[in-house]
Amino acid sequence: MIRATYHVETPCPIAEVAAMMAGEQSAGTFVRVEGETDDLRARFGATVVTTEEIGQSEVPTLRSAWAERKGLTGPRGIFRVVIDYPEDNVGVNLPTLASVVAGNLYDLGEVTGLKLMDVEVTPEYRARYDQPSMGIAGTRASVGVRDRPIFGTIIKPNIGLSAEEIAGLVGRLCEAGADFIKDDEIAGTHPHAPVDARIRAVMAEIRRYRDRTGKLVMMAFNITDETDAMRRHADLLAAEEGSCAMVSLNWAGMAAVQSLRRHSPLAIHGHRNGYGGMGRHPLLGMGVRAYQMLYRLAGIDHMHVHGMGGKFSDLDEDVTDAARHCLTPFLAGDDRVMPIFSSGQWAGTLPHTLAQVGSDDLMFLSGGGIMAHPGGPAAGLVSLRQAHEAVVAGVPLADHARSHRELAQAIATFGLKG
Structure with a gap:
């Protein structure tokens, strides 16, 4: 697994937002689509590991037209979210890896603040990538x-x-x-x-x-x-x-x-x-x-x-x-x-x-x-x-x-x- 840790600010229930993040960066949607079998989801779907509240914000850090249309103007939580992505979703492709762990997450309407804090990989997966010469x-x-x-x-x-x-x-x-x-x-x-x-x-x-x-x-x-x-x-x-x-x-x-x-x-x-x-x-x-x-x-x-x-x-x-x-x-x-x-x-x-x-x-x-x-x-x-x-x-x-x-x-x- 490729593990990514985020800090996320949202006015929405964090369980729903984290699931949406995992879906957006793996299956590509949070609703079932044609051809998306249970076996496919089990193999290629990202998994929310933990969500933990670490703070509160009275005003949104970033504007979201989506949140404003929904009237979500009140206090919002700041959370640490950990998501695991299957290695097979990436293979050995550094730009794709970056797209998976970051990508469109910054643009989600439910999110009024998001920062990718850490990326962790297994030693075996690390060994498949380039290493220092000196x-x-x-x-x-x-x-x-x-x-x-x-x-x-x-x-x-x-x-x-x-x-x-x-x-x-x-x-x-x-x-x-x-x-x-x-x-x-x-x-x-x-x-x-x-x-x-x-x-x-x-x-x-x-x-x-x-x-x-x-x-x-x-x-x-x-x-x-x-x-x-x-x-x-x-x-x-x-x-x-x-x-x-x-x-x-x-x-x-x-x-x-x-x-x-x-x-x-x-x-x-x-x-x-x-x-x-x-x-x-x-x-x-x-x-x-x-x-x-x-x-x-x-x-x-x-x-x-x-x-x-x-x-x-x-x-x-x-x-x-x-x-x-x-x-x-x-x-x-x-x-x-x-x-x-x-x-x-x-x-x-x-x-x-x-x-x-x-x-x-x-x-x-x-x-x-x-x-x-x-x-x-x-x-x-x-x-x-x-x-x-x-x-x-x-x-x-x-x-x-x-x-x-x-x-x-x-x-x-x-x-x-x-």
Whole structure:
């Protein structure tokens, strides 16, 4: 079975609404039609597992013309609804799976709020879908980091630099000690820096650094595009000895990401920009666990989860839940993906992040925290490693900073809170 959990707001009896949801997404109707036998319903009909009231709303979250025509204007309940869908209704087809667990449910007239919170599958069913090429272990092996988080940064300014200027910046960041560098999500195939030119120029710098030091810095090139173009970009990146392709998941789409996974062994760095549009409202869209499960079935290796104490709207518990979901295996092998922390992150936000997640298996990206460090990018990266040393030693960050200049400079610049 494929299990989906929803939060549903409705003015109608929840048993009727849940049955309608199950019928809409399996048999296709809540009334018997010609050819719909008992055996067919038993095999292919979805099953309502539980319904539980979790709140009340005095006014509808979303307008429904259907409810207004019925005069259903009074208080409404908010419910947690769990439905099981037969695997045979989907087979192995990721877009169809998404259509089954979500699809037309958002449009039901009886519903004035609905959010898909979680999607769970059996290990056997999970194994039928694509898995990470590198995942956590492969990413660590590629960058040569095993006993701490992977520290990295983002190309700044986001756009405007030529391919050669970007390559020069990447070379300096390699020398500064970065494990990982990424394009911004708005970096595409610009006239001033086409993606193929960026790949060739930047990888030449990365190879030079590798040949001299033995360390291969992982660079996530943003190859987001239509599917055939992404395949071409991935082929060029692999030919240039690159290891990682970044994709804006929401705008490329699940099927395109899945096609890229099947085409290339590169690590797929999943950027979720735009997720706030489907995730921020408590009664509309898709929760992070459901969202991440669908893209994990597409075979991504890394997943952005935003950051704690940063510049975005996420609550710490939301970021923690997203990261822990990334670190949860869903089959007998290791299909975990590496959570990527970014947005306003610096040495001062690292201890709380590690405490909340309970693991070093993460990538910690600092833009300003590295690039704007008063001692320069190398000192910014050192400050991150010093912060991790303090965590391992169980020493408060401020105390550790007394004998570690780069960390002290970071605290003086960015301001330690709490």
